[in-house]
Amino acid sequence: MENSAAVLPAIALCIALCASPLSYAEPPTASDSQASADQPQAVDAGQEKIRDTLEKIASQAKIIDLLKDDITQLNADIKTAQDEERAVLRDQRRRKQEEIRNNIQALVKSINELESAGHDSSDGREMAVAYVRQVSVWLKADIADSLKLLARLDEQVKTASESDAPELRQQITNEREAVDEALTALLENSDSMGLLGLDNRPDLKYLDGTLMQRADSLVARLQYLVQQRNGLSEQVAGAGEDEKKRLKEKVTSLDARIASTADNLKITIDLMNLRKLEAAKYKQILISSTGEITKEIFQSGVALGLFQQWLGGGKQWLINHGPQWAFKLIVFVLIMVIFGMLSKTVKRVSSRALAASRLHTSKLLQDLFVSLAGKAIFLVGILIALAQVGVQIGPLLAGLGIVGFIVGFALQETLSNFAAGVMILVYRPFDVGDAIEAGGISGKVKHMSLVSTTITTFDNQRVIVPNKKIWGDVIRNMNAEEERRIDMSFGIGYDDDIAHAEKVLHEIIDNYELVLDDPPAVIQLHSLGESSVDFIVRPWVKTSDYWTAYWYITRAVKQRFDAEGISIPFPQQDMHIYHHENAPAKSTI
Numbered sequence: 001m002e003n004s005a006a007v008l009p010a011i012a013l014c015i016a017l018c019a020s021p022l023s024y025a026e027p028p029t030a031s032d033s034q035a036s037a038d039q040p041q042a043v044d045a046g047q048e049k050i051r052d053t054l055e056k057i058a059s060q061a062k063i064i065d066l067l068k069d070d071i072t073q074l075n076a077d078i079k080t081a082q083d084e085e086r087a088v089l090r091d092q093r094r095r096k097q098e099e100i101r102n103n104i105q106a107l108v109k110s111i112n113e114l115e116s117a118g119h120d121s122s123d124g125r126e127m128a129v130a131y132v133r134q135v136s137v138w139l140k141a142d143i144a145d146s147l148k149l150l151a152r153l154d155e156q157v158k159t160a161s162e163s164d165a166p167e168l169r170q171q172i173t174n175e176r177e178a179v180d181e182a183l184t185a186l187l188e189n190s191d192s193m194g195l196l197g198l199d200n201r202p203d204l205k206y207l208d209g210t211l212m213q214r215a216d217s218l219v220a221r222l223q224y225l226v227q228q229r230n231g232l233s234e235q236v237a238g239a240g241e242d243e244k245k246r247l248k249e250k251v252t253s254l255d256a257r258i259a260s261t262a263d264n265l266k267i268t269i270d271l272m273n274l275r276k277l278e279a280a281k282y283k284q285i286l287i288s289s290t291g292e293i294t295k296e297i298f299q300s301g302v303a304l305g306l307f308q309q310w311l312g313g314g315k316q317w318l319i320n321h322g323p324q325w326a327f328k329l330i331v332f333v334l335i336m337v338i339f340g341m342l343s344k345t346v347k348r349v350s351s352r353a354l355a356a357s358r359l360h361t362s363k364l365l366q367d368l369f370v371s372l373a374g375k376a377i378f379l380v381g382i383l384i385a386l387a388q389v390g391v392q393i394g395p396l397l398a399g400l401g402i403v404g405f406i407v408g409f410a411l412q413e414t415l416s417n418f419a420a421g422v423m424i425l426v427y428r429p430f431d432v433g434d435a436i437e438a439g440g441i442s443g444k445v446k447h448m449s450l451v452s453t454t455i456t457t458f459d460n461q462r463v464i465v466p467n468k469k470i471w472g473d474v475i476r477n478m479n480a481e482e483e484r485r486i487d488m489s490f491g492i493g494y495d496d497d498i499a500h501a502e503k504v505l506h507e508i509i510d511n512y513e514l515v516l517d518d519p520p521a522v523i524q525l526h527s528l529g530e531s532s533v534d535f536i537v538r539p540w541v542k543t544s545d546y547w548t549a550y551w552y553i554t555r556a557v558k559q560r561f562d563a564e565g566i567s568i569p570f571p572q573q574d575m576h577i578y579h580h581e582n583a584p585a586k587s588t589i
Helices: 002-019 033-080 083-116 122-159 165-195 201-237 241-274 280-290 300-356 363-388 393-410 412-427 467-471 498-510 543-564
Strands: 435-438 441-448 452-457 462-466 483-485 488-492 522-528 533-538 540-542
Touching: 033 083, 033 122, 083 122, 083 165, 122 165, 122 201, 165 201, 165 241, 201 241, 201 280, 241 280, 300 363, 412 441, 412 452, 412 462, 412 467, 435 452, 441 462, 452 467, 462 467, 483 543, 488 498, 488 543, 498 522, 498 533, 498 543, 540 543
Parallel strands: none
Antiparallel strands: 435 441, 441 452, 452 462, 483 540, 488 533, 522 533
16 A cells, blocks of 8 residues: 555656646747647647546556455465365455456557557556566465365365265365466466566566466376266266166266366466467367367367377277177178078079969969069078178167157158159159149149148239149149140131131131141031030140140130120020910810
8 A cells, every 4th residue: 555655646746747738948930830739739738638547547456455455365265264264265366366457458558559659667566566566466366276176175175075075076166267367367367477577587487388288287187087988988878777867877976077177277278378388188089078079170180189098998899809700790791691592492492383383363463472582591691691690670660660660650641642753753744834724723833842742823813732632633734735725716606607607706816826737727617506506716836835825716706796896695485475376166066
């Protein structure tokens, strides 16, 4: 506090000096009068900014002094506290230290701004130097204290009961996080020391040594936990239900501890990267232990280390298990060869037996029976060979049978649609863009899949039709051919001239450009109806012109018939009324 009390008046004096303009300049000449008139506003703005920076420095110094007093009091309380109370006080101190570090960083930034403006800040710099040195001492003490506590907790957890172990492990996790925070803060504080021109090499040397020791410790712990987890996982397979449940709980607990240790190691590796320390072997162990693929795997040192590790593991596996698996492989191949020869023999014998038998079966049925007999023998050989290499055949067959039954039962409709879709794709009765009539729906095919077909109707409705319904019904493809015939019928009255009507129809069809010359159009008197004499008109057009031609010809026929005086009769009935005279009365005798 004495130092702060001495510094604050100096800062106030700096403010006063900066606020008062200097009066030692020579009187301006006439040529400088205009330039001098533009300078006061810029000078005032610069002085205002300097005053704000000085006030900020004074405020930050005051906050830091208050935080120092709080931390000093917390340090005294921690020495006399016990257990949970001590942990709470240490947590409070950690938060205070983080707050004071943030204020020191802001103070250093303000000092740099002041100096970059060309103003002296030796008093503020001296104050900041004292702060960062004090923080360095605190952080080193906290790191040493946490490492000692971690060692003591590690010893306690080894002999702790199952009920006390979780709480101790949680304390270990919390303390490791505290070490990570302190190491990160020490690196940041060393950066502040460098900005102030201090020699931060001792702190960086301490940080580098601590990081290397911590990385070694975390790697050893991580490998130990992974080994324990893998051992318990192997025991789970052959354990009973109760034992399996207990082992799984332990495996879950170990997984959580592995994840926590891996997180601590990641932070340590990140700090080592910032310090440009060699961390390839630690990254390699982290990836191989957790199985987590990160960008570090693409670094040459890490990738090479992992490859060498996997190569070494492969060599060791070959040494331990290679001869045994080589023998199993020889037996597997031998069984397959024997049953392959036996399959051919069975096929040959079956073929001769069927040929010599009196059963009058078709050649196709004989070939099918012979093929199934040979394949059945070969399938038995495969199952026996798999059993020799350790595959459990019983559960495999049962599982395949059950799964096949369930899938087949659940997806029977889908499988039917799938089969129909395969037939549609193979035989291609229509394609996307074709106008079809299938499954009771008429329209254009929009999309096809193995399960369903999407049709857009002519009134622009989207209809999804299952393939089974399409393949099981009549399919009408209107775009399968390039040319299409229009079937039309027109009636005239019985009193109209047939030759004249036929001539008019020929003129309409022959003069229309969309009608094809080949094949020729058919115009013939077709039938004598109840109310009309009916002509059939059947011109050929391109499929794409079908409806255009249909609508044009219908309109043209109506207009020409009206112009030529040819009637188009409609259904009608003639009613004939007969009048009868009164018959003479019969005479009676």
